[in-house]
Amino acid sequence: MPSVDIASPAVPRAMPRVSGLWVLLALLAIMALLPFVASPYVLLLMLPFMGYGIALLGFNLLFGTTGLLSFGHAMFLGIGAYTAAALTSKFGVKSFELLLLAAALGSGLVSIVTGLLCVRYTRIFFGMLTLAFGMLFHSFLFKFYAVTGGDQGMRVLRPLLLGMEWRGGKTAFLTGPFYYYSLVLFALLGLAMWRITQSPFGLHLKAIRENAGKAAYVGVQIFRMRLAAFVISAVYGGIGGTILAVTTGLADPELAYWTHSGNLVFMAVLGGSGTFAGPAIGALVFVLLQDFVMSLTQYWRFVMGGVLVLLVVFLPQGLSGAVSLLFNRRNGGR
Amino acid sequence: MKLTRRDFSKLAGTGILAAAAPGIFAPALAQNKPLRIGIIAPRSGAAGTAGECGIRAVQWAVERLNKDSGIAGRKIDLVIEEETNPKDTIERLRRLILQEKVDAIQGLISTGVSLGVAPVAEEEQALVVMWDGTTQDGVKEMLPNPKYVFRSTDNECEAVMGSLLAVKHFKGKFKRVAGINPDYSYGRNNWEAFRQILTRYGIEAEYVAEQWPKVGTMDLTSHIAALKAAKPDLIFSSMLFADLPVFMKQGHAAGLFDGVKMVLPAAGWQINQLKKEFTPEGIIFGHNTLYFDLPQASPLQKAFVQDYMDKYKEAPHWEADRAYFAMATYKAGVEAAQKAAGKWPTQEQVAEAIPGLEVESLGGKGRFRKDKIAEQVFYQGPSTNTNKYDFPTLASVDVFEASQLQKPPGADFWEWIKTAKMPV
Numbered sequence: 001m002p003s004v005d006i007a008s009p010a011v012p013r014a015m016p017r018v019s020g021l022w023v024l025l026a027l028l029a030i031m032a033l034l035p036f037v038a039s040p041y042v043l044l045l046m047l048p049f050m051g052y053g054i055a056l057l058g059f060n061l062l063f064g065t066t067g068l069l070s071f072g073h074a075m076f077l078g079i080g081a082y083t084a085a086a087l088t089s090k091f092g093v094k095s096f097e098l099l100l101l102a103a104a105l106g107s108g109l110v111s112i113v114t115g116l117l118c119v120r121y122t123r124i125f126f127g128m129l130t131l132a133f134g135m136l137f138h139s140f141l142f143k144f145y146a147v148t149g150g151d152q153g154m155r156v157l158r159p160l161l162l163g164m165e166w167r168g169g170k171t172a173f174l175t176g177p178f179y180y181y182s183l184v185l186f187a188l189l190g191l192a193m194w195r196i197t198q199s200p201f202g203l204h205l206k207a208i209r210e211n212a213g214k215a216a217y218v219g220v221q222i223f224r225m226r227l228a229a230f231v232i233s234a235v236y237g238g239i240g241g242t243i244l245a246v247t248t249g250l251a252d253p254e255l256a257y258w259t260h261s262g263n264l265v266f267m268a269v270l271g272g273s274g275t276f277a278g279p280a281i282g283a284l285v286f287v288l289l290q291d292f293v294m295s296l297t298q299y300w301r302f303v304m305g306g307v308l309v310l311l312v313v314f315l316p317q318g319l320s321g322a323v324s325l326l327f328n329r330r331n332g333g334r
Numbered sequence: 335m336k337l338t339r340r341d342f343s344k345l346a347g348t349g350i351l352a353a354a355a356p357g358i359f360a361p362a363l364a365q366n367k368p369l370r371i372g373i374i375a376p377r378s379g380a381a382g383t384a385g386e387c388g389i390r391a392v393q394w395a396v397e398r399l400n401k402d403s404g405i406a407g408r409k410i411d412l413v414i415e416e417e418t419n420p421k422d423t424i425e426r427l428r429r430l431i432l433q434e435k436v437d438a439i440q441g442l443i444s445t446g447v448s449l450g451v452a453p454v455a456e457e458e459q460a461l462v463v464m465w466d467g468t469t470q471d472g473v474k475e476m477l478p479n480p481k482y483v484f485r486s487t488d489n490e491c492e493a494v495m496g497s498l499l500a501v502k503h504f505k506g507k508f509k510r511v512a513g514i515n516p517d518y519s520y521g522r523n524n525w526e527a528f529r530q531i532l533t534r535y536g537i538e539a540e541y542v543a544e545q546w547p548k549v550g551t552m553d554l555t556s557h558i559a560a561l562k563a564a565k566p567d568l569i570f571s572s573m574l575f576a577d578l579p580v581f582m583k584q585g586h587a588a589g590l591f592d593g594v595k596m597v598l599p600a601a602g603w604q605i606n607q608l609k610k611e612f613t614p615e616g617i618i619f620g621h622n623t624l625y626f627d628l629p630q631a632s633p634l635q636k637a638f639v640q641d642y643m644d645k646y647k648e649a650p651h652w653e654a655d656r657a658y659f660a661m662a663t664y665k666a667g668v669e670a671a672q673k674a675a676g677k678w679p680t681q682e683q684v685a686e687a688i689p690g691l692e693v694e695s696l697g698g699k700g701r702f703r704k705d706k707i708a709e710q711v712f713y714q715g716p717s718t719n720t721n722k723y724d725f726p727t728l729a730s731v732d733v734f735e736a737s738q739l740q741k742p743p744g745a746d747f748w749e750w751i752k753t754a755k756m757p758v
Contacts, residue, residue, distance in 0.1 A: 252451035
């Protein structure tokens with residue numbers, strides 16, 4: 001029998017697939033070492049990153065995993081921030097653990113009520129409904145001066161961490177104990193989210209994203225699963241908002257404004273919503289990019305807008321998607 | 335270059351000496367370095383033009399100071415950051431303090447933003463002299479006894495003055511009153527202050543309409559229709575952002591202003607955009623702390639207005655004065671503190687030196703009180719379109735001191751307005 005050369009696909013080199021969890025853990029490890037090398041200002045910048053990172057882990061459960069794009073997710077960050085503000089400045093509750101619990105409960109409860117309506121819809125209808133609820137909440141914050149402080153917001157006082165009061169300047173508090181506390185929280189919530197996405201519940205959500213009709217046919221309870229994802233994402237948003245509020249020392253209505261929701265979408269797209277750690281990477285790059293560009297030019301909004309356009313056109317999978325693509329090509333894949 | 339052991343020993347010796355005697359070398363080094371002043375101001379959005387006007391004025395002031403001897407012999411470098419929402423602006427403030435290591439910070443226009451920034455500045459022990467943004471709500475609660483933060487005159491001063499001038503010029507000529515004010519604490523406080531003053535002067539006005547457009551709303555036709563339907567004799571509006579010219583243009587087109595008296599206590603912020611063709615005469619028109627066309631203006635104001643109008647082809651407004659005033663008081667504070675201490679002063683020493691120092695600003699003399707609230711001169715009056723510009727000027731100028739319009743230290747504004755001795 002004559003030998004015949006048959007073209008065969010290149011055999012991929014045996015490289016381990018980098019999972020989202022490892023990327024997140026690597027990010028967390030870098031963050032843990034950062035206080036030894038970075039300036040206090042850089043460490044302060046990492047706090048909004050951690051706040052957004054946590055919120056985006058939740059946001060991506062809804063967007064990347066379940067396929068529901070919310071344009072009003074900043075509402076939950078606002079709930080977290082105002083919960084911290086109300087408890088610290090009006091009721092004298094300083095325990096950060098209680099603030100987190102209250103923020104999680106508050107955003108969770110609100111998300112159950114709003115979610116009962118929102119998750120009945122998908123695509124643009126879901127987006128518009130979440131936007132509407134977000135703007136309703138913003139109007140409440142803006143108009144009810146006696147309760148919320150109106151446009152001037154509410155002050156968030158320095159909380160106690162694990163029941164301990166930390167003396168010294170605010171910067172030392174934020175870049176020291178609060179930094180590590182937030183990092184541990186980020187790690188725990190990251191691991192929890194990884195577990196959620198890998199669980200049967202996570203598979204149900206992915207099935208819903210891929211084809212809700214088929215998923216329903218095989219017994220997936222679409223409405224309950226979507227509602228559960230919505231509530232979990234809201235809880236993550238509330239916790240992220242609490243970290244943001246303690247960092248800035250203020251809860252203001254802009255936190256719940258639709259442009260802030262837009263920023264969350266931007267971060268998710270920037271990092272890549274198709275991967276587990278992508279949105280967290282997006283949050284990091286967004287925070288650093290905005291800080292850099294704002295210092296560079298007064299036309300920083302043009303630059304940020306330009307980046308978004310370039311991303312959508314050339315890197316629709318975001319930064320993590322682009323890295324994966326490069327990684328796969330190096331391994332001989334397509 | 336080859337570094338020999340002898341050279342190295344010399345260098346090391348000098349270094350050790352410098353390290354061992356910081357008192358000898360550090361002030362000299364500090365005096366040789368330019369002063370770094372951080373500026374935070376809006377550069378886009380509804381307050382963008384106001385922020386730009388302030389930035390131009392502070393650049394003008396710095397150019398003049400640097401041509402002379404700077405501040406206490408040190409030249410000045412400006413580091414400009416944009417004022418946006420409270421969260422991002424607090425981050426910019428921290429950048430100026432921690433990263434740029436500025437010697438002082440000036441600027442800020444929005445009360446909401448400044449109330450978020452002020453406690454952070456206090457915590458960071460950073461000297462901040464604000465241009466604007468002292469609406470009453472929240473100031474006492476959020477910043478009861480500031481050590482490093484200096485605030486502008488109360489934002490309600492212009493409404494108090496506009497209301498007093500409404501009494502002076504229009505008393506007995508109106509009954510039905512309507513208000514259209516921006517939907518945030520500044521607009522609500524100004525409207526309430528106006529009503530309180532009418533009550534104090536025994537004017538039994540009938541309030542026929544209240545409209546609260548959101549700042550930056552560019553289609554005001556529904557608000558205008560509501561006002562027109564109410565048939566007011568007088569309209570009070572503390573609108574001051576880019577939406578004010580839109581309101582005037584759309585209101586004029588709808589015939590809203592025909593036979594109606596108007597009080598616009600903060601219109602000076604939009605002076606260049608309020609064109610004659612849609613702005614009626616006889617408005618009580620507020621210029622706050624800088625009226626660019628003041629007949630008896632100081633040589634300083636005349637020089638500034640001349641340079642500004644030559645360069646930018648438009649008139650400056652009060653934010654220029656606030657920016658200049660902040661720089662002038664900082665300069666006076668540094669130089670007084672340096673004289674007292676005999677060396678370069680700390681931010682704390684400068685903050686202690688500033689209250690009570692009288693400085694000449696563009697719009698007149700001003701000072702900071704002991705509670706770190708500014709006192710400046712205010713200008714308003716009935717408008718006229720008979721001038722060489724394409725926007726209104728004042729037919730006659732009323733001039734009030736801040737002490738006549740502003741609550742004294744420690745007083746509650748709403749109590750003060752009910753009992754204060756008014757200048758009209």
